[in-house]
Amino acid sequence: MAQATDQRALTYAQAVNEALRQTMESDNKVFVMGEDIAGGAGREDQGKSDAWGGPFRLTKGLIGDFGPDRVRDTPISEAGFLGAGVGAAATGMRPVVDLMFSGFFGVCADQIVNNAAKMRYMFGGKITLPLTIMTSTGAGTASAAQHSETLYSLFAHFPGLTCVAPSDAYTAKGLFISAIRSDDPVIIFNHKLLMGRTAKSADMGQGEGFGVVVPEEMYEVPIGKAHIDREGTDITLVGISYTTIVCRDAARELESRGYSVEVIDLLSVSPLDSETILNSVKKTRGIVIVDEDYPRCSVASDISALVAEEAFDYLDAPPVRITSPHTPVPYSLPLEMLYLPTKESVVEAALGILE
DSSP, rough: OOOOSSOOOBBHHHHHHHHHHHHHHHHHTTEEEEETTSOTTTOOOOOTTGOTTTTTTTTTHHHHHHOOOEEEEEEHHHHHHHHHHHHHHTOOOOOEEEEEEGGGGGGSIIIIIIIIHHHHHHTSSSSSSOOEEEEEEEESSSOOOGGGGOOHHHHHTTOOOEOOOSHHHHHHHHHHHHHHHOOSSHHHEEEGGGGOOOTTSSOOOTTTTOSSSOOSOOOOOTTTTOOEEEEEEEEEEEOOOHHHHHHHHHHHHHHHEEEEEEEEEEEEEEOOOHHHHHHHHHSSOEEEEEEEESSOOOOOHHHHHHHHHSGGGGSSOEEEEEEESSOOOOSSSHHHHHHHHOOOHHHHHHHHHHH
């Protein structure tokens, strides 16, 4: 794992932007496409160098350095540009496609689950499909039900798709570089509440996370490997993307009460690092899984089943899942705050196991 060599503290969005820029500089087969990533389709002569770079600024400034051939604005047709991305990957390019919100999956499902996920298998390995899809997840920004879902479990259901969920600026840059270099389709889920956070944010204490700065050089965070965010012996908390921060906060509260808490930052939803999870549970004998996705058929349910089936004899209590309720994300901000997993709910669940 790369170590920081300078004192920069990039935001999550800046780290993604740097990963895109560096991979595009190092490989001319890498290009980016999506809606409004370079100023808007059809506006070839207007303000491209100052384009906003999509709703989260992830591609800001790239058009000025790489031009419209490699930073491509598309029409508002997810089915069209996801299909173009699949075709480009199948013919040797390394496209990065911006699917703004994971809830937009419904209009391009065929291109992702029937083409991207299956083509290498159905062609007997005669092609690779180095397609990276970046999309946003997460409630908490008053963006309403269709723009606030966390749907990584849906994509993880399909063999052939790799699904990763960074938790901070460091893992965002490293996972983006790993994804773009992969010869298989990778979907990266960026939580909206992480976009403005730096690796030096207050949610990260000493020894937590991979590091407090983001190295300037290129580095990879391995796909399929969870990270032990902090070590402990009394209970395991599993976080995914933003809920890793919730787990850190809960861990501090529990440690103030005298408990030793292990926090696992899942990072990869598919493949799932079962070994790290099971080894932790065998040590702590209890687990709370914190997942913002809908509770039915969720990653939290999958991990709970894994632990119940393969570590049952080690458990002092059943696995506990802390998820959002089985309801669309509310638009009302007070209701939206009640919808999200919280530090308090995690602490209460952990104490139910510990006491």
